[in-house]
Amino acid sequence: MEGVSSRENCINASTSDIFEEIEPNTCSYACCHPRGSCHRFIALFFMCWLGFGSYFCFDTPSALLDIFKRDLNLTSTEFSLFYSLYSWPTVILCVVGGILIDSVFGIRLGANIYMCITLIGQLCFATGALFNVFWIMVLGRFIFGIGAEPLAVAQNNYAVLWFKGKELNMVFGVQLSFARLGSAANFWIMESVYEWVEQYYKGYECLGIVLYLACISCVVSMICSLILGFIDKRAERILRRNENSVNEVIRFKDVKGFNSNFWLITIICVAYYIAIFVFISLGKGFFMKKFNMSPSSANKVNSMVYLISSVGSPVLGLVVDKLGKNLFWTIMAITSTLCAHYILTFTYWNPYIGMVFMGTAYSLLASSLWPLVSLIIPEHQLGTAYGICQSIQNLGLAIGTIFAGMIVDNYGYLWLEIFFISNLGVALIASSVMLYIDTSTDGSLNMTPSQRERHQQTLLAAKVLEREKLISAGVTSSASSQDLLQPNSDFHIRNRYLSRIGAPLPSHYDINMKGLAYRALR
Structure with missing residues (x-):
């Protein structure tokens, strides 16, 4: 052996x-x-398709709402279970899924497992519809949620692993764009698919077959997950990631050590997304009542946020990549969304104006805010961090949706808009506090790419110098023999020599290199 x-x-x-x-x-x-641009974007192609199936299948009940109620003889309360039994468990499952990715499965195995669970859930959902067994359908949606939300965490981890320090902002924008295309594609084609199948089958059997056809998207995503795992395994071997890592393991108590900026990002996520997604869920009624629109016209206006984000997210992500200043763009996005809600609430301008503002701002925020997590949290804790963000976001959206419905029923749409504006005010305050904290410290969250590169080189040089001082002074009592006997790679020795003669270190030199990871320094 x-x-x-x-x-x-x-x-x-x-x-x-x-x-x-x-x-x-x-x-x-x-x-x-693996460091080549073309190779990385091939990996990005499979990353995007990794999540396409889950986003496509998630909105199938909404796209076929009337058909579900008619063919399965469901009440509105029964229909709502398809979404509530998906959403509520994810409050816990995102965190658990993220920890399992960090500590147990790893990204590749975790993505494959969660994609497989997502596929099983959708198959179960379709089987329940085919035989008109409601509890099997509900169970299927529950299983679907167990897989789909942690799968999004794995997708984020892949993006950071392959694109951190490069085109990460744009990559988050591209992934968001693909997610929105998956949701939109469901609304565009599922009713036509149902009409085609209806020529051969009727009632719940027809619906079940249509849902089986929707499973094809999950099968495609499963195949892409396996291919992406192979590509990443090859990259790990070529880049020697295992040799260059300290194999740190996430512990749940480490969450207490996440700094204040991370929790401020979480607050921004909850407050901002309530003003977007909860508004969209109730937007059709708002546009029909205030602007006297027909249902079809109201739907078109209401879909503008998704339509614009599917196109604008990659472009704005690329802009943020080139210019940096993530915190500045985050504050700009929140302010623009405030303007959009103000236009929709207090003016009678064409509603498309406000929705275009909102869609553009939403794309900008998604491209600038989410990458900040990777600048704050160590890589071995990213799965947990993104899982916590998504869990708290899901909890906030679930509570916010209920609260918004109560406001509409009792006070009307004006107070609903004031509720959204208040949430955006909270997000703006949180982002301003982040900017103040960042400015008071090292300013790393609001740097341009060139400033961040120089900042990282300075940190690396300081770390090498500190290590040399400790070794020369004999301060190694807390270091294990395993640490002291670690062989240095040619790459590390070369960069150590460059640092000693005062030359700048390469920008791609990883601060987590094993040669620099001494427990005595932690």
């Missing part, structure tokens, strides 16, 4: 050496090396 292991290590090392010899500015490097 030792011989086999050593042969595998030799193969891995020789493979890595081959790729290290490829010139960085060649076509071969761009397409074949």
Whole structure:
């Protein structure tokens, strides 16, 4: 067994050496090396399709609402269970799923497991419809939620792993765009699919077959998850990630150590998304009542946020990548959304104006806010961090939806809009506090790309210097023999020499390199 292991290590090392010899500015490097731009965007293609199936299938009941009620003889209360039994468990499952990704499964296995659970849930949902067994359908949606929400956490982790320090803001925008396209595609095609199947089957059997056809999107996502896992495994071998990591494990008590900026981001997520998603859920009635629109016209206006975000998110993400200043863009997005709600509430301007403002601002916030988590939280805790964000966001949306419905029933849409504006005020205050804290410290959350690169090089040089001082002073009592006997790679030795002669370190030099990870310094 030792011989086999050593042969595998030799193969891995020789493979890595081959790729290290490829010139960085060649076509071969761009397409074949994991750090190459073309190769990374191939991985992004599969990342986007990884989540497409879950977003497509999630909105199937809404797209076929009247058909569900008619073919299955459901009441509105029974129909609402398809969403409530999806949403409420995710308040806990996102956190648990994130911890399992960080501590147990890893990204690749976690993504495959959660995608498989999502597919099983959708198959169960379709089977219940085919045989008109309501409890099986409800169980299917519950299982679907167990897989779909943690899958989004895995998708975020993949994005950070492959694009941190590069085009991360744009990548989050592209993923958001693909998610919105998945939701929109469901509304565009499912009714036509039902009409086609209805030529051969009737009633709940027809609905069940249509839901089975929707499962195809999850099968495609499952295949993409497996391919992405293979690509990432290859990248791990070539980049020697296991050699360059300290294998730190997340513990639930570590959550208490998340700094104040992380919790401020969570507050912004909850307060801002209430003003977007809860508004959209009740927007049709608002536009019909205030602007005397027909149901179809109100639906078109209400869909503008999704339509604009599907196109604008990648573009605005690229802008944020090039210019940096994530906190500035976050504050701009919240302020623009406030203006949009003000226009819709207190003027009778064409509602498309306010919705275009809102859609653009939503795209900008999603592209600038979510990447901030990766600048605050260590990589080995990112799954947990994103899981907490999504869990608290789901809880806030669930409570916010109930509260908004009560406001409409008792006080009307004017007070509903005031409720949304108040939430945006909370988000604006939280983002302003973040800016104040960041300005008072190192300003790392609101830097331009060049400033962040210089800042990271300064931190790396300081870390190397501190290590040298501690070693020369003999301060290694708390370091284990395993730490002290770690071999330094040629890459680390070269950069150590550069730092000692005062040369700037490369921007891609990872501060979590094993050669620099001494427990005595923690």
